[in-house]
Amino acid sequence: MAISDYSTTPASNTSLSGIDITGTTGKVKDGDNAIRQIMADIKAGVPYLSGTNYLMESTDAGATAGPVLEFYRNSATPAASDILGNITFNGEDSAGNTQEYASIETVIVDATSTSEDGQLDFYATKAGTRTKFLSITATAMAHTGAAAYTVDAVLRPASNDGAALGESGTAWSDLFLATGGVVNWNNGNVTLTQSANALAFAGVTSGVSMDGPLAVSWAVTGTALTATSTAAGSSTSGPDFKQLRSANATTNHVLGRRLIAGLSSTGVERNFAFDRTLVADATNASEDGVYEQGVIVAGAEKYFLGFGELAAGTPDANAVALLNGQLSFPATQNPSSNINTLDDYQEGTWTPGVSFGGGTTGITYATRSGSYTKIGDMLYYNGRVTLTNKGSSTGAARITGFPFNLDQLWGSNVSYYSNLATISGQVGTLSNNGGGATTADLFMGGATSVALLTNSNFTNTSDIVFSGIAKVT
Numbered sequence: 001m002a003i004s005d006y007s008t009t010p011a012s013n014t015s016l017s018g019i020d021i022t023g024t025t026g027k028v029k030d031g032d033n034a035i036r037q038i039m040a041d042i043k044a045g046v047p048y049l050s051g052t053n054y055l056m057e058s059t060d061a062g063a064t065a066g067p068v069l070e071f072y073r074n075s076a077t078p079a080a081s082d083i084l085g086n087i088t089f090n091g092e093d094s095a096g097n098t099q100e101y102a103s104i105e106t107v108i109v110d111a112t113s114t115s116e117d118g119q120l121d122f123y124a125t126k127a128g129t130r131t132k133f134l135s136i137t138a139t140a141m142a143h144t145g146a147a148a149y150t151v152d153a154v155l156r157p158a159s160n161d162g163a164a165l166g167e168s169g170t171a172w173s174d175l176f177l178a179t180g181g182v183v184n185w186n187n188g189n190v191t192l193t194q195s196a197n198a199l200a201f202a203g204v205t206s207g208v209s210m211d212g213p214l215a216v217s218w219a220v221t222g223t224a225l226t227a228t229s230t231a232a233g234s235s236t237s238g239p240d241f242k243q244l245r246s247a248n249a250t251t252n253h254v255l256g257r258r259l260i261a262g263l264s265s266t267g268v269e270r271n272f273a274f275d276r277t278l279v280a281d282a283t284n285a286s287e288d289g290v291y292e293q294g295v296i297v298a299g300a301e302k303y304f305l306g307f308g309e310l311a312a313g314t315p316d317a318n319a320v321a322l323l324n325g326q327l328s329f330p331a332t333q334n335p336s337s338n339i340n341t342l343d344d345y346q347e348g349t350w351t352p353g354v355s356f357g358g359g360t361t362g363i364t365y366a367t368r369s370g371s372y373t374k375i376g377d378m379l380y381y382n383g384r385v386t387l388t389n390k391g392s393s394t395g396a397a398r399i400t401g402f403p404f405n406l407d408q409l410w411g412s413n414v415s416y417y418s419n420l421a422t423i424s425g426q427v428g429t430l431s432n433n434g435g436g437a438t439t440a441d442l443f444m445g446g447a448t449s450v451a452l453l454t455n456s457n458f459t460n461t462s463d464i465v466f467s468g469i470a471k472v473t
Contacts, residue, residue, distance in 0.1 A: 081108065084118075122135075248282070251280065251282060253282070277289055291307040304323055311323055352368055374403075379471070397441070399440045406437065410468070412440070414442075422456065423457060
């Protein structure tokens with residue numbers, strides 16, 4: 001019997017769900033008037049249960065469920081999305097209006113016999129609007145409507161490796177961990193731990209592999225990448241940085257490059273320094289490699305230094321090549337005591353002159369020219385001096401103005417001279433016995449002895465061309 005069939009007149013309510021409540025023999029006799037009054041009150045909307053606490057009690061000692069509160073929607077045409085009923089928690093708002101604050105609702109998802117699905121929804125009022133916060137279905141439990149959800153216990157799957165956090169097409173946007181948070185794989189087999197401004201891997205003994213480019217950016221200056229090995233012992237290598245190209249190599253195969261890039265004045269990315277490794281010979285057990293280093297020049301990449309090749313690009317396992325043919329040393333030599341170390345190379349010009357007895361009074365020239373090449377402590381030089389006036393100074397004749405202090409002279413000679421007086425034998429240069437000066441004596445040699453040239457051997461138009469090798473200090 002539906003409530004719609006109730007009457008607000010108690011005497012008109014004569015039966016309840018087919019049970020006669022008129023009070024005659026064999027029917028419901030005790031409390032019939034009370035029942036009929038309750039039915040009338042329900043029909044009239046009287047809030048009959050208006051207390052603060054209600055108890056449903058069963059004294060059944062068995063395993064049968066009870067007491068049971070059942071809501072039954074007896075619909076002849078049940079269908080998906082039918083709301084079967086709800087429990088509503090109402091109160092008043094500040095204006096004295098009746099306001100729903102929370103409710104529980106049940107909905108049919110699928111009414112097909114033997115494959116029925118239901119849905120249980122939990123609502124709460126948010127900013128004056130009834131809002132769904134939790135929905136439980138046969139396939140999922142969805143939390144919606146709240147800015148955040150709080151748990152104070154471990155959230156875990158039903159079994160080890162038994163569930164995923166998110167799924168394809170429905171992924172989490174962000175993951176936030178506290179300071180010192182740990183990502184733990186396989187019960188500590190590999191961990192990733194955060195500390196102040198740092199991340200630390202542990203247990204990664206087999207390495208970290210990637211199948212695509214690794215792009216890392218830093219917003220600060222200073223050291224960007226540090227590799228540290230705690231292995232002890234001189235026979236243990238590490239840490240090592242390895243680039244592996246897994247395809248079988250062939251001759252001239254570029255195995256990889258390292259690039260140091262920056263932006264041009266217009267914001268275009270350019271590789272300013274780089275290196276590369278090539279295969280010279282891929283034959284198993286007799287492999288040869290080539291390693292090259294370079295920088296950008298006039299907007300184009302250019303390699304300058306090669307290991308395992310000649311300057312022409314031909315592989316040579318024992319060679320180091322200057323691929324552009326130039327090697328520069330500092331203007332001031334940094335001398336080495338190692339006899340196998342080349343510490344200087346220079347090419348230049350110098351201005352030679354002559355002196356007599358150390359004096360140069362009145363000497364004038366038509367020509368003073370010279371050039372030199374210095375390799376280590378060896379000086380290869382040449383020069384020419386042509387006088388227009390030999391001046392008034394007297395004494396031993398010397399070539400002056402050498403670009404370095406002379407220690408010893410070897411193979412020095414005057415290849416041409418003219419307008420010298422009283423000459424016998426060969427004219428040449430002679431060191432000043434390791435004195436460290438920038439001058440060299442001139443001599444002429446006879447069959448049994450040598451003699452120094454003096455001012456008397458020169459005229460106002462003397463011309464001397466000379467060259468030689470000297471050890472310098």
